[in-house]
Amino acid sequence: MPNRTDQPEPEDRANTLWGGRFSGGPAAIMRRINASIAVDKRLYAEDIAGSLAHCAMLVARGIIPPEDGAAIARGLEQIRGEIESGAFRFSAANEDIHLNIEARLAELIGPAAGRLHTARSRNDQVATDFRLWVRGAIDRIDAALCDVQAALIGQAEAHADTVMPGFTHLQIAQPVTLGHHLLAYVEMLGRDRSRFADCRRRLNECPLGAAALAGTAFPIDRDMTAQALGFERPAANSLDAVSDRDFAIEFLAAAALAGTHLSRFAEEIVLWTSDAFGFVRLSDAFTTGSSMMPQKRNPDAAELVRAKTGRLTGALVALLTVMKGLPLAYQKDMQEDKPPVFEAADALELSLAATAGVVRDMRPDRARLAAAAARGYSTATDLADWLVRVAGVPFRQAHHMTGEIVKRAEATGCALAELPLAELQAIAPAITSDVYEALIVERSIAGRTSFGGTAPSRVREAAAAARRRFLA
Numbered sequence: 001m002p003n004r005t006d007q008p009e010p011e012d013r014a015n016t017l018w019g020g021r022f023s024g025g026p027a028a029i030m031r032r033i034n035a036s037i038a039v040d041k042r043l044y045a046e047d048i049a050g051s052l053a054h055c056a057m058l059v060a061r062g063i064i065p066p067e068d069g070a071a072i073a074r075g076l077e078q079i080r081g082e083i084e085s086g087a088f089r090f091s092a093a094n095e096d097i098h099l100n101i102e103a104r105l106a107e108l109i110g111p112a113a114g115r116l117h118t119a120r121s122r123n124d125q126v127a128t129d130f131r132l133w134v135r136g137a138i139d140r141i142d143a144a145l146c147d148v149q150a151a152l153i154g155q156a157e158a159h160a161d162t163v164m165p166g167f168t169h170l171q172i173a174q175p176v177t178l179g180h181h182l183l184a185y186v187e188m189l190g191r192d193r194s195r196f197a198d199c200r201r202r203l204n205e206c207p208l209g210a211a212a213l214a215g216t217a218f219p220i221d222r223d224m225t226a227q228a229l230g231f232e233r234p235a236a237n238s239l240d241a242v243s244d245r246d247f248a249i250e251f252l253a254a255a256a257l258a259g260t261h262l263s264r265f266a267e268e269i270v271l272w273t274s275d276a277f278g279f280v281r282l283s284d285a286f287t288t289g290s291s292m293m294p295q296k297r298n299p300d301a302a303e304l305v306r307a308k309t310g311r312l313t314g315a316l317v318a319l320l321t322v323m324k325g326l327p328l329a330y331q332k333d334m335q336e337d338k339p340p341v342f343e344a345a346d347a348l349e350l351s352l353a354a355t356a357g358v359v360r361d362m363r364p365d366r367a368r369l370a371a372a373a374a375r376g377y378s379t380a381t382d383l384a385d386w387l388v389r390v391a392g393v394p395f396r397q398a399h400h401m402t403g404e405i406v407k408r409a410e411a412t413g414c415a416l417a418e419l420p421l422a423e424l425q426a427i428a429p430a431i432t433s434d435v436y437e438a439l440i441v442e443r444s445i446a447g448r449t450s451f452g453g454t455a456p457s458r459v460r461e462a463a464a465a466a467r468r469r470f471l472a
């Protein structure tokens with residue numbers, strides 16, 4: 001028989017932690033919509049750290065007796081142990097991680113537990129816990145981004161002179177080196193890291209002591225708790241401290257963008273490992289087979305990294321939408337801040353680890369890359385440039401003549417370098433036999449020595465610089 005969800009469950013009493021003015025318990029459905037413990041139990045370590053800091057400050061300021069402070073600290077350490085060993089029994093009746101821990105503390109140490117919440121509210125408590133959690137996630141993600149960069153730089157060094165076609169519009173445009181291509185992602189991930197670092201700097205202010213919204217009449221020391229928790233300073237405004245979630249939104253924005261970068265790379269891996277391209281091979285470790293088509297090697301890891309971006313962008317939009325109409329200060333809506341942040345952090349961490357694995361695993365096929373680099377009249381720009389540099393032809397005119405030469409080659413079904421000199425001269429009289437040098441892919445690449453360019457010498461320099469900038 002289905003439960004009636006509009007009535008209190010028989011065993012429900014008013015909540016012992018906030019139920020003074022309540023005589024009945026919540027309806028079952030009220031409890032279900034209200035409880036966040038299934039999600040926010042992930043904040044247990046931060047919650048305990050915040051409580052320990054708060055408790056030490058209350059003792060230091062003479063707000064609670066030292067014996068009670070010591071009992072609270074011991075109890076909190078025991079709870080940490082219970083949670084980490086799996087012995088702790090989380091209860092939905094106690095709503096969230098804060099009340100679960102406080103209820104257990106009361107079981108363990110008795111009435112002294114009731115002093116911990118002096119000069120504190122769950123509002124400043126959760127804001128503090130969540131900032132600590134996001135800060136930890138940023139540190140893990142930074143390390144993971146750095147690891148992907150290390151993998152990319154390693155491959156870039158190994159392939160500083162491996163030629164491949166560079167594309168625009170997914171049409172072969174000009175030859176580049178694979179090392180150069182991979183270092184492009186190193187730059188993107190470097191900017192992602194700086195966005196996370198920026199977010200970390202801004203979020204690193206301590207809400208604790210803002211209490212419910214207005215501050216407190218107890219003589220607390222906000223600098224002390226801020227310092228104990230590794231925050232730069234206490235948050236300046238108590239209303240803002242309990243109701244700001246832009247740190248979480250910034251985190252999600254940085255995550256969505258990092259995910260977008262990973263997704264672009266993943267898309268390239270999918271293309272490159274396809275039969276049509278055949279640029280790169282992945283080992284059995286990063287591919288899967290098909291249950292029907294025995295010949296298949298599917299780049300599932302890359303496909304899933306590409307797809308996880310949907311969650312990241314979705315999480316950003318979800319939290320922006322939760323926050324957009326909220327008046328000051330805390331509103332229960334804000335409890336919905338955690339699922340998107342946890343989901344995004346998990347998805348991004350998994351994607352980063354998978355991407356690092358794929359990068360280290362990939363084996364580029366130099367021969368196929370070189371053959372593709374020579375296709376598509378990829379050195380046509382070099383021919384036009386030659387006309388400008390050697391024969392003094394204005395670039396627009398050189399571009400036009402080269403276009404005609406490409407048309408001629410296309411009609412004959414040959415490469416540019418296979419056209420006889422007389423045919424080239426019929427279109428561009430200034431051409432001499434020296435031009436053939438310029439049409440060689442390796443020559444084209446070696447010549448692109450402008451700063452940030454694709455010449456192997458530049459790529460080696462850039463990889464060394466990337467090591468210093470990002471991996472030091």
Ligand code: ARG
Pocket residue numbers: 036040096122123126330332334335336
């Ligand atoms: N579980 C709540 C959250 O995550 C904690 C804060 C509750 N505050 C309150 N006044 N009911 O937002």
